Amino acid sequence: MYRSICSQILCLKWFKSPAEEVSTTDNEVSIMDMPDLVMRKILGYVDFITIMNLRKVCHAFRNFIDDTKLDYGLTRVCFVVRPSLIRVIIYRSNPMVSSYTDLITLNHVDPIILNYAKYATSSLVNINGSDRVTFLKEEDFLDVFSRDLRVILRNQRLSSMRLEIKEKDYDLVGSMFYKEFLNRNFTSITNKKYGWWSCCRNRFKSQWEFVNHLHAVNDVHFLKPSVDQFYDCFKTVLKSRSSTPIQIKKLEIQVMESYHLMDIARFIDIKHMKCLDIDRLRLDEDKEQFLDEIVELNGWECIQELTIRNFNINIPLERFLHKSQLNIQIPAISMEDVLFLKMKLLTSPVFENYTIYYDDPKDNMDQLFSILGRSETERVKHWYFRIADTKQLSWGGGSRCGIPIYGYHGNSDDDDDQEQDYGDDSD
DSSP, rough: OOOHHHHHHTTSSSSSSSOOOOOTTTOOOGGSSOOOOHHHHTTTTTTTTHHHHTTTTTTHHHHHHHHTOOOOEEEEEEEEEETTTEEEEEEEEESSSSSSTTTTTTBBBBEEEEEEEETEEEEEEEEOOOOEEEEEETHHHHHHHHHHHHHTTTEEEEEEEEEOOOSSHHHHHHHHHHHHHTOOOOOOOOOOTTGGOOOTTTTOOOOOOOHHHHHHOOOOOOOHHHHHHHHHHHHHHHHTTTEEEEEEEEEEEEESSHHHHHHHTTTTTTGGGOOOEEEEETTTTTTOOOOOOGGGGGHHHHHHHHEEEEEBBSSGGGTTTTSSEEEEEEEOOOOHHHHHHHHHHHHOOOOOOEEEEEEEESSOOOHHHHOOOOOOOSSSEEEEEEEETEEEEEEEEEESSSSOOOEEEEEGGTTTTTTOOOOOOTO
């Protein structure tokens, strides 16, 4: 029986492994005939990659793993999206270290890196630590990625997720898969349009020849359609968890359109999110975009730290003042806005650090600066205001040139050696 179980586990292959037929004689038993308690015990000793492999053994095994709702110990997942390459970096907690989290190492074991590359109408897939590259004939690389993404995000809670967009990718793909092409013979694969019949051993004399070959077989792929397809895929996977929206404490997301964020945010448990960092990738001659619908997300008020880059916000600032940290951009700012911010932030129990960029001042900024009091410099203004009944200072600054209005809480004890000039906080 032990040999039967080991043979099932050790003979697995990455992607599309055919299920082995195991005879059920008096001396042998299928692994699926094991009691659930024993199966759960076995699965508790295998790592995440092995779990992904085991799911490909047979439908019964896959269903058992999915129904068991295993915790893979995933803490952070990063996605790097390019027109013809998706890289997934998975960080896991290390159960052998203390519960204290080191901010440098994050108590992680070595990350798992999965690479999914487009090769015409087929896919190339590899995993870090392995020289083996899997060629999946006539399978779109987004479909292959989507299948694995369902496993990665199934029943998981993440402390952090990052989605990043990159433009250039052929050089990177070439460096990843060039050696594999030197050692692989594609003569059994026929496609006259792309010339696979001639992709024989040592056909490519250098990595750069292989990069040119990738350009030829993949044609020209623009970034925007590729990003649209990725986020459609991501939304579909998150939607499949509709009964249990995924919980993410910190989300860093790079998008090209506001709907890239909004489409997937509806399938994330925003009430458990503490930090949201949104960055729009701007291209040449890109039009200005707004992200006012961010306040429509269910539970958005639970987000404590909010950063929005390259989107304008055109709703009242008071809708954001419950955040401890804020970084946004608005089209214009008025004297009333600044004085309102000063009044609210001096009495806010949560305020830590705000940066508010603006394009144009609505009023005469010289008049505003005179109301706030004397500042230390002329080009960029600085003011310090004492917070009542504390040793803390609220520090702010800004300029008349669209440089941000900003501020944070600090401790006046840190500046005892410096002569401070506090503005009049009677306004």
